[in-house]
Amino acid sequence: MPAIHAAEAGASLRVISKRELASLRYELDEVLQVVQGAYRAVAEGRSANPAKLTVKPPDGRCVAYAMLGRDGDRGTVAVKTSYKHGPEGDKADQRYYTTLSLYDEHTGLPIALMDCSLVGSLRTPAASALIAQACARPGASTALVVGCGVQGTMALPFLVRRLPGLQRLIVHGHHVAGIDAVLSAMHQHHPGRQVEVSHDLRRAAQEADIVVGAAGPASPEAVDASWLRPGALCILVGYGIDRQALHRADWRVATSAEQMQVTGTDLAVDGVLPAINAELPQILVGTQPGRRDDHHRVFAYNSGMVVTDIALGRLMAERALAQGLGREVALW
Incomplete structure (x- = not known):
């Protein structure tokens, strides 16, 4: 029998926009479950997450990433691309685009081409919450988020979902609109929980059990390693945490040590990154510990793995398709 090409089979591509995806409803718990499941599938060998590719011109005016992966649990193969122009400049002048192309390996057909900004804004703070649950010292009660941009906005809601015992929630940032977004997100997902707005980063860091560095590259402040209390995570x-916190840590964790070698080069001292002690996927399946001692200072590098984008992207794409969102394009 001759091979049937996509065009002969009537295949088309559903393109789903950022605006359409923003209308979807989701629960924090389902996001956390999907992201956690994706990490576990990698650790158990059911999914594949090759290292990302990076291209950047010598003058640093832009940076681009390409990530290929396979979610074995959902039979989904995908490619994520990310492009930022002016990464070191003023935020108002930056241009950022990210897409996710999903394919079903059972039918052999494309699922969707979609904007990936919503997925990225959810899977990263979800991963931070999973890290905190696994690596924070027992009895951790105070969490500080440094930065109030896209990644900082949802950090506290996800943290509280996995660590409901947190008593003090602090945000430190420099943009009024961003601070308002953090407070609004907490009110939406955890009505009644209060968030303190810090004006003294050093004091807030000294009192925190968990510090999340979610600031942008232009952030004027960073948490110094000497400010961290024993047992801090x-x-x-x-950005928002000085690289010495990595080098002086008693225990070091990464979502992917291989990926950290690609995207974490700015943390190196004299060109050297210290060895990672444990990776999140293995921590979640119990083959590696999140920490060795309650008094150890733990540093975790959350670089996001494409398998989490794929798993969450498939969920969002199917939800969008069920609602008739997107536009069919006869590409083939």
Whole structure:
């Protein structure tokens, strides 16, 4: 029998926009479950997450990433691309685009081409919450988020979902609109929980059991390693925590040690990154510990793995398709 090409089978591509995806409803728990399941599938060998590719011109005016992966649990193969122009400049002048192309390996047909910003804004803070649950010292009661941009907005809601015993929630940022977004997100997902707005980063860091660095590259402040209390957990998502916190840590965790070698080069000292002690997928299945001692200072590098984008992207794409969102394009 001759091979049937996609065009002969009537295949088309559903393109789903950022605006359409923003209208979807989701629960924090289902996001956490999907992301956790994706990490576990990697650890158990059911999914594949190759290292990302990076291209960047010598003058640093832009940076692009490409990530291929396979979610074995959902039979989904996908490619994520990410492009940022002006990464070191003023935020108002930056241009950022990210997409996810999903394919069903059972039918051999494309599922969707979709904007990936919603998925990214959810899977990263969800991963931070999973890290905190696994790596924070017992009895952790105070969490500080440094930064109030896209990644900082949802950090506290996800943290509280996995660590309901947190008593003090603190945000430190420099943009009024961003602070308002953090407070609004907490009110939406955890009505009645209060968030303190810090104006003294050093004091807030000294009192925190969990510090999430989710600031942008232009952030004027960073948590110094000497400010961290014994037993503190640092989770670096973007910026806002000095690299010495990694080098002086008693225990080091990464979502992917291999990926950290690609995206974490700015943390190196004299070109060297210290060895990672444990990776999140293995921690979640119990083959590696999240920490060794309650008094150890733990540093975790959360770089996001494409398998989590794929798993969450498939969920969002199916929800959008069920609602008739998107536009069919006869690409083939």
